[in-house]
Amino acid sequence: MPASLRHLRMFLALGCDNSVTRAAAACHVSQPAVTQAMGKLAQETGQALFQRSPQGLFLTEAGKVLAHRASRALRLLDAAMADMGRPIRVQATWAQLSALIAVSELENFTLAARRLGLAQPTVHRSTSMLEQAAGMVFFQRTAHGLITTRAAQNLAQAARLALAELEQAASDLAALNGAEAGRIVLGALPLSRSGWLPRAVLEFRKTRPRFPVEIIDGRYDELLLALRRGEIDMVLGALRLPSPIDDIVQERLFDDEVVVVARHGHPLLRRGKIELADLAAFPWVMPRRPTPIRAILDAALPRPQIAGHESPGVIETSSVIVLRELLRGSDQLGGVSRLQAEVEAEALAILPVHLPGALRPIGLTTRAGWEPTGAQREFLAVLRRTVPGGGDAL
Structure with a gap:
């Protein structure tokens, strides 16, 4: 779990005010609390975060790196908490936010507890404490299960991105020491x-x-x-x-071209010239909608060959491996990226026909x-x- 949210708020206040006294007043805590929190942060990061001078405490290079990432993380959280009760900004913990993320994604307390490796009552208690601090309902029980409210979804998203910022901070801090x-x-x-x-x-x-x-x-x-x-x-x-x-x-x-492919020896390859209408005489293997390749094929090929559900002969797959094997054993046609087709050149041939709008x-x-x-x-x-x-x- 990353550094305490309360400790990060004290750290940013001290980095801004350059004084333990002023930082303590801004965060409504005692001066020893700020000093202890900064000591713990330095221990957790393995870096000296402040340097002392006659004018006060100033951020080191490592401190500036952490301050940058921490301020980004807290801005995300504070924006999501803007319409919530003020206590949540002070009382929220990463453990509670992690529980919120898990429950909002799984919409089930038991499954969320299993993911987090915690007891179900612990997860329920964490989210309940967040709800009380926010003065809002985060989860509604219905006949079909648990529904996450919009406020909870927004806070969970902010917490995910805030955690990502602090993971970035760990990487940046390690780089300062020549580590990875x-x-x-x-x-x-x-x-x-x-x-x-x-x-x-x-x-x-x-x-x-x-x-x-x-x-x-x-x-x-x-x-x-x-x-x-x-x-x-x-x-x-x-x-x-x-x-x-x-x-x-x-x-x-860069731009890539969508091409039509078939097995080597396909009947169409024996023709001197291939028209788009010729392609309609054969069954197709295609990616699912709404992928860009499928959109290009839908727009280019004659109907009703690929006009949707009325074309039962179409096999849909996103796997180039499956497409390759289906084409190798039949006279079906497929549409793929030219780069992908070149990789599969031993098994598949590119038909000499141009699809309109084929660049993507x-x-x-x-x-x-x-x-x-x-x-x-x-x-x-x-x-x-x-x-x-x-x-x-x-």
Whole structure:
């Protein structure tokens, strides 16, 4: 569990006022309480956070790093608590907020307790204490189960991002001592797995051979949710235009083309020229809606071949491996990224037919306002440097 919220508030007050007396008055605690809290923070971080001078106590370099991240974390929490009772700002603990996060996600106290490794009454008590301090109801029981109120959802989201900020602080502080802490968590959409991401990770490993990197693959909506919760640092792959929500930032790095693929020896490959209408004579393997590739195929191919549920011959899958095996054993057609098709060149052939509107932007998706650590900035630089086509891609 990160540093106490009360201790962080005292720390920021002392960093602002440069006086234990003034910080104690601002936080409504005793001077010994501030001194003890700062000693504990220094012990937890392993860094000297203040230096003494005749003019008072001033933040060290490590203190400035922690103050920056802590102020960002507390701003998030305070914004979510703005319409709640004042006691919650003083009384809330990370244990209580962690319980709130778990219950709001699982909407079940027993499951939340199991995730946290705690007894169910302990989790229930933690959220009840938060409700009392906030003067609000966070959970409503209905015939269908537990429902999280909007206020609880907002506070849980703020707490997730605040915790992510403090994890970033630990990484930044370790870097000051020449050590490494933290990790990079990447959400990988299908195209990024076909060469770009593995190439970037191997390049990053040349300078950071032991730095932890976690790659999570999944559907766009799943990865986007994890990104917005602070569980993933960035998502790599096809961008969504327009942006699906305003709390993310999308950075285009290059464009990719959607192509039609089939097995080697497919009947269409024996034709001198392939028209779009020719594609309708064969069954298809396609990604699910509403992916960008599916949108391009839906717009380009003749109906009723892919006009939706009236086309029972369509097999939907997000797996390139499944698509490859289905196409290898049949005359079905598929639509994939050109980069993915090139990786599968031994098994699949690209048909010489152009799909209108086939180009789509590929890049990075991050949280709005996200500030990467030093290691994350290095990885971002590698990602930009290793895009297919290099600098010419932009």
